[in-house]
Structure formats: C-alpha cells, structure tokens
Amino acid sequence: MAESKHLCDCQQQVDEVKCLKRLDVVIKEYREKPGALIPVLQIAQGLFGYLPEVALKRISLGLDKSYSEVAGVVGFYSFFSTVPRGRNLIRVCLGTACYVRGGKQVLEAIKKHLGIDVGQTTPDKLFSLEVARCFGACGLAPAITVNDDVHQRVKSAKVHEIINSYRKVPKGKAARQKRVKS
Numbered sequence: 001m002a003e004s005k006h007l008c009d010c011q012q013q014v015d016e017v018k019c020l021k022r023l024d025v026v027i028k029e030y031r032e033k034p035g036a037l038i039p040v041l042q043i044a045q046g047l048f049g050y051l052p053e054v055a056l057k058r059i060s061l062g063l064d065k066s067y068s069e070v071a072g073v074v075g076f077y078s079f080f081s082t083v084p085r086g087r088n089l090i091r092v093c094l095g096t097a098c099y100v101r102g103g104k105q106v107l108e109a110i111k112k113h114l115g116i117d118v119g120q121t122t123p124d125k126l127f128s129l130e131v132a133r134c135f136g137a138c139g140l141a142p143a144i145t146v147n148d149d150v151h152q153r154v155k156s157a158k159v160h161e162i163i164n165s166y167r168k169v170p171k172g173k174a175a176r177q178k179r180v181k182s
C-alpha cells in the first residue's frame with residue numbers, strides 16, 4: 001500500500017490546481033495497476049491534506065470507477081477524511097483493552113479540553129480528533145496517537161499536558177524527539 005505523505009506544499013493554503021495536476025500524474029501512473037483505488041486515494045489525501053470532492057471526482061473519472069464506489073471506499077476506511085484536518089491529528093483508541101482501561105474517559109477529557117467532538121477540528125486548526133480500534137499497544141493501554149507519536153498509559157488528568165506539548169512544536173518534530181511515550 002502506498003505511503004500517505006504530503007507530496008507538495010499545499011496542505012495549508014490549498015493550491016488546488018497544482019494538487020490536481022499532481023493527482024493526474026498519479027492517476028496516470030496507477031490506472032493500469034490492479035487495486036489502484038486505495039493507493040491513489042492515500043496519495044490524494046497526502047496531496048490535499050484531505051479528500052475534497054473535486055479530487056474524488058477526478059479519481060472516479062481517471063480510474064474509470066463510479067463516484068459512488070469511490071465515495072464508498074472513502075467512507076469505509078477511517079483513515080480517509082473528506083474534511084480538512086487540523087495540523088495535529090489526535091486518535092484515541094477505543095479497542096477493547098483501551099476501552100476497559102479508561103479509553104472512553106481519556107476521549108471525554110480530550111473532547112472537553114479541546115471543545116470539539118470526534119470528527120471535528122478546533123477553530124484554530126491545530127487539532128483534529130478521531131477514534132480508532134487498536135494501535136497494537138494494548139499491553140500499555142489506554143493509548144492515543146498524536147500524529148506519528150504513540151502515547152501509552154494515558155491518564156485523563158494528563159491529557160492537557162500531552163495536547164499542550166503539540167501547540168508550539170512544528171509537526172514532525174515531536175515525533176523525531178520521542179517516537180513512543182508512556
């Protein structure tokens with residue numbers, strides 16, 4: 001499966017034309033390959049930062065698939081988003097191990113601290129919140145991720161500290177400093 005990373009500088013101020021041109025190149029490259037839809041969607045999300053309707057239409061046409069099929073795949077996988085995400089993506093695990101060890105309370109604490117619900121982005125565009133089902137860190141539950149960082153044994157009372165540590169750190173730097181935190 002292709003990596004979902006940003007391939008151009010259009011995440012903040014979307015230069016739609018530029019991104020669409022890049023997307024056309026990607027579609028051309030993948031159109032003859034079997035199972036092209038998901039990798040192309042991943043790359044498109046990397047280009048735009050999310051999956052706008054215009055990109056989905058372009059992919060539908062380019063890969064010769066119905067729009068409803070493309071939209072259906074996007075809706076099925078939680079890692080695809082049709083709304084712009086914030087600079088930092090927080091994902092709270094609600095898998096069984098995390099749930100029974102307080103994952104729900106951690107989620108509530110994050111929602112309260114940020115003032116947003118699951119699937120929403122803060123007005124300053126710094127944080128988006130999603131839920132997930134198991135990061136493979138069950139032994140040290142409850143776990144959350146912030147971008148590429150995994151935080152384990154998270155306590156509701158401490159979520160503000162975790163979140164605040166991302167307010168001024170450029171995206172990616174925290175990940176380089178400490179990939180796994182417990």
Ligand code: FES
Binds near residue numbers: 097136
């Ligand atoms: S259930 Fe949360 S990391 Fe596995």
